[in-house]
Amino acid sequence: MIVFGACYFRSSGNYTRLIFEKSGSERERTFSAGDVSASVKQHPQQSSADKSPSPDDDRKRLDVDGDGDVSNRSAKMDADVAEHGGLLLGVDGKATPMKRPPARRGAVSAEPVDENDVTPYQRKVVPKNEASKESMSKAIEHNVLFTHLDFNEKQDVFDAMFEKEFEPQGVIIQQGDEGDNFYIVHEGTCEAVKDGVKVAAYDQGGSFGELALMFGQPRAASVLATTHVKVWGIDRETYRRILMGSTIKKRKLYDEFLSKIDILADLEDYERSTVADALQPVSFKDGDVVVKQGDQGDDFYIIMEGVAEVFQVKPGDGDQTPIKVGTLKSSNYFGEIALLYNTPRAATIIAKGPLDCVRLDRERSV
């Protein structure tokens, strides 16, 4: 297997490691546009692609910075991945090496207490100042955690939310403690540490502390402030009544599907669950343009059901008519290269018939 790129995909403030790789069992389709490369990875059995990549295509793909130096780039990426376990891709597209994640950890396998279990609930109303009110309601409108809630549920979450501040190294959650609150980062950064090893990083919009509330188990990791941090807490009862059910359903719905996606194969079970949390289902009808060549890329798609076709205008070709260069089906994904390298979309993806996808959005949520 040749690892040619890896990044921490940042979604809703939680960083998730995605490794982009090539192996004998996978085929890399490359749609090169001059120095700009974009690729769509397909499983051979699912591919109805029209042409196989040439060595030159591979070279262009690996030469992501367009300096013609493929070996250095690939070696550097391999070294980064080997040394750090991945690159952290910020919203500005700058990649920063991350510490290698620990050896494979055990799955988070316990069953939730009961997702339909309605615990006796007393509605909480925590007083807040005007500034907090404004930023909390913005977060409730934009953070993917809350988008599915109805008006009353959003109101209840808003009422129950409270603010807490921590200095650098402050302990927000202590591993082994009993679970009290669920947290969302409003300002600053923090990290989760399990048995002394860093396992996750969070910034604005990131959330943590759900496991102990869901499973009635001690805190699985500590979460420490790495800068001055402001978090919003949601108490256990409100979390369980309003947010827990949807998180459990989403994890159940997507976990198995995600475990079959090669780009996510290397993730720990917990990391895959956090990808499920951040997924947004999106549907397209026949002829809809999902991704347009030349556009800025801020999201990554996985096809759940349906077929999409890949078109490309070859640069310098005089003829600007897009030509079909590939077909994508269930479990295929696209849009990762524009995210990795902050390059414009190098191909257009169009729905052929009804198309159901899930989207991971790089955009910063509040």
Ligand SMILES: Nc1ncnc2c1ncn2[C@@H]1O[C@@H]2COP(=O)(O)O[C@H]2[C@H]1O
């Ligand atoms: N690898 C991990 N395993 C378990 N918890 C993690 C991991 N990475 C981040 N966390 C978060 O750390 C939190 C600690 O408190 P909880 O166990 O309630 O919920 C946990 C998760 O939200």
